[in-house]
Amino acid sequence: MSRLSSADTPTTEVDAPEETPVDTARQELVERLAAELGDGLLESVVDNGDVWVRVRRDAWRATAEACKAALAMDYFCFLSGIDWMPSASPNPEESVSTEVEGVEDEEADEPAAEPEPEPEPAPSGAASATEGWTTGVAGGDTRFQVLLRLYSTTSHLGLTLKADLDDADPRVASIAEVYGGADWHERETWEMYGFTFEGHQNLSHIYLPSEFEGFPLRKDYPLLAREVKPWPGIVDVELMPEGLEDAAIAPAGDAADTAESAE
Numbered sequence: 001m002s003r004l005s006s007a008d009t010p011t012t013e014v015d016a017p018e019e020t021p022v023d024t025a026r027q028e029l030v031e032r033l034a035a036e037l038g039d040g041l042l043e044s045v046v047d048n049g050d051v052w053v054r055v056r057r058d059a060w061r062a063t064a065e066a067c068k069a070a071l072a073m074d075y076f077c078f079l080s081g082i083d084w085m086p087s088a089s090p091n092p093e094e095s096v097s098t099e100v101e102g103v104e105d106e107e108a109d110e111p112a113a114e115p116e117p118e119p120e121p122a123p124s125g126a127a128s129a130t131e132g133w134t135t136g137v138a139g140g141d142t143r144f145q146v147l148l149r150l151y152s153t154t155s156h157l158g159l160t161l162k163a164d165l166d167d168a169d170p171r172v173a174s175i176a177e178v179y180g181g182a183d184w185h186e187r188e189t190w191e192m193y194g195f196t197f198e199g200h201q202n203l204s205h206i207y208l209p210s211e212f213e214g215f216p217l218r219k220d221y222p223l224l225a226r227e228v229k230p231w232p233g234i235v236d237v238e239l240m241p242e243g244l245e246d247a248a249i250a251p252a253g254d255a256a257d258t259a260e261s262a263e
Contacts, residue, residue: 026051029071029157036066043138051159052138060146060163061173067150067161068178077149077158079175079185081165081193084135085143085219138162144170146195148182171196192217 023046030044030051040059045052055063067073135145142164151158165172174197176183184206186197191205194215205212214221 023049025155026157026159029155029159032071033063033066033159036070037063045138047137051157052136052162053159054138054140054162054164057163057165057172060161061175061178063161064148064150064175064178067159072152072154073150073159075151075153076179076181077151079146079148079182079189081170081189081195081217082136082145082147083143083193083217083219084133084140084145086133087219136162140164143167144193144195146170146172146189148175150179165195169196170194171198173198174200176200191215194218 026046026049030046030053033053034041034044037055037059040056040062041053042056043054053063135141137160140162144165144167145162146165148161149158150161163172170193172195174182174186176186176197177199183200183202186195186200187203187206189195190197190200190203191208192215197203204210208216
């Protein structure tokens with residue numbers, strides 16, 4: 001019987017993990033923007049063929065100007081806001097009952113669903129956490145953020161800008177004079193989130209009546225339609241007269257007899 005020595009033992013080669021290629025073009029984009037803004041640029045992420053940049057609130061308009069003039073970001077995609085606070089329960093315990101007299105609830109015996117746990121903070125490097133919830137790529141230190149997406153039709157590169165806004169008084173400079181398309185986007189964001197865009201010439205309602213109170217896209221906005229009145233169709237049930245109800249469920253051959261008896 002022969003024995004194999006360690007030199008004769010076959011070895012398995014382990015491939016080294018592939019290094020993520022550096023996105024040179026987008027990295028240079030961030031460096032050029034940092035040169036324009038200085039300490040106005042707080043954080044940046046280049047990943048998966050895209051760029052995210054978080055800037056100081058007081059550098060918001062200067063950032064838009066630098067993107068248009070120095071980075072040739074000539075195409076305005078969108079501007080909006082975000083509320084990072086987790087959604088409140090849409091149906092509080094105090095909600096009006098939806099039970100209808102005379103109609104049994106088939107799901108009454110089913111156990112109530114377990115409440116969903118609060119969101120866990122994101123792992124380091126993926127997204128920062130504020131008060132126990134995530135604030136997305138490039139981080140954030142406040143509940144509210146304003147977002148802006150721009151694109152260059154010459155370099156074919158785009159980037160997403162974001163800035164933290166004060167929780168109690170969310171406001172930021174308007175960029176409608178830099179990108180004309182931002183005009184109604186800022187109006188919509190003001191209407192839905194309550195963000196004030198300083199310098200905007202006409203912050204007025206687009207969708208909602210002028211006397212509307214509150215900001216519907218904030219996570220703590222009360223869904224009064226669910227608290228005051230249940231969903232349409234749940235309570236608007238009109239019971240059929242006894243004779244007609246029997247006719248509706250009777251076989252076709254008995255329909256005539258049932259109709260006559262109802263008369």
